[in-house]
Amino acid sequence: DTGVSQNPxxxxxxxxxxxxxxxxxxxxxxRLYWYRQTLGQGPEFLTYFQNEAQLEKSRLLSDRFSAERxxxxxxxxxxxxxxxxxxxxxxxxxxxxxxxxxxxxxxGNGTRLTVT
Amino acid sequence: GNSVTQMEGPVTLSEEAFxxxxxxxxxxxxxxxxWYVQYPGEGLQLLLKATKADDKGSNKGFEATYxxxxxxxxxxxxxxxxxxxxxxxxxxxxxxxxxGAGTRLTVKP
Numbered sequence: 001d002t003g004v005s006q007n008p009x010x011x012x013x014x015x016x017x018x019x020x021x022x023x024x025x026x027x028x029x030x031r032l033y034w035y036r037q038t039l040g041q042g043p044e045f046l047t048y049f050q051n052e053a054q055l056e057k058s059r060l061l062s063d064r065f066s067a068e069r070x071x072x073x074x075x076x077x078x079x080x081x082x083x084x085x086x087x088x089x090x091x092x093x094x095x096x097x098x099x100x101x102x103x104x105x106x107x108g109n110g111t112r113l114t115v116t
Numbered sequence: 117g118n119s120v121t122q123m124e125g126p127v128t129l130s131e132e133a134f135x136x137x138x139x140x141x142x143x144x145x146x147x148x149x150x151w152y153v154q155y156p157g158e159g160l161q162l163l164l165k166a167t168k169a170d171d172k173g174s175n176k177g178f179e180a181t182y183x184x185x186x187x188x189x190x191x192x193x194x195x196x197x198x199x200x201x202x203x204x205x206x207x208x209x210x211x212x213x214x215x216g217a218g219t220r221l222t223v224k225p
Contacts, residue, residue: 004159033213042120042205042215043160056212091160093213101148101209102167109159 004108006092012114013082020078021111025094032075033105034067035091043091049075050097082115089113119143122206122216129196129223137191137219139180139206147208149173149182149189154203154218163191163204196223 005024013019025032031050035043046065047057051072064082069075079086089112093105123138141147151163151173164173169184178193189206201223206216 040217042207042217045212045214048212093160102165104150104162104165105213106162107152107160 004092004094004106006090006108006111008111009109010112010114012116015082015084015115017082018078018080019082019113020076021090021092021113023075023077023092023108025073025075025092026106027073029094029096029106030072031095031097031103032069033093033095034075034077035093037089037091037110038087046077079113082113084115087113087115119214120206120208120216122204123219124217125203125219125221127219127221129221131198131223131225132195133223135191135193135196135200135221137204137206137221139189139191139216140187141189141206141208141214142187143208143210145210146184147210149180150207150209150213151178151180151189151191152205152207152215154205156202160205196221198223198225 007022033048034046037043047067049069064080067077089110091110093107095103095105119142148167150165152160153163154160164175166173166182172181180189180191203218203220205218
């Protein structure tokens, strides 16, 4: 296993369109996280899963955003009716729940979204 | 507000200079603390971590000590190299992982 994989690497879409990103975590990791990163900022937490259960979702997250992890393996993040403000790098990370707070997150290379 | 505050960049140093990037955090309880690094064109990579007070994390010549009394986790390196040029993120993990805004380091030969 070579790490967390995200697809696509880049996505350009027109305002109002829907987009979906995919994340494949490290295979033995049971936790999966989505973050968003804009230029000059650190990653901002969006949501996370333990296995297939979505355990937490940021209160700042618009209801146009939805994430799934149907079989507890890969995850998808969908943004409906995209807006220019959604332009960002979307990062996926995974970790082991068993390590508790000491377990680091392993990040993918991200999907860069540009909304025109 | 953000629960991790780190030194604003950019930071520019000459090769072999001493590096300090300050980081302070707020959290209830006893979070774990991390430094991540992002090299140009790459994803975030774990650099080092500390999980309890007075622990020192170290990797690739970088060090950071978990100081509970000052709620700090400052990153240091005694002699930086050009290859250390990157963006460095401090993070704390309680229930969730929160990141600072990042500090861009440029090391010139």
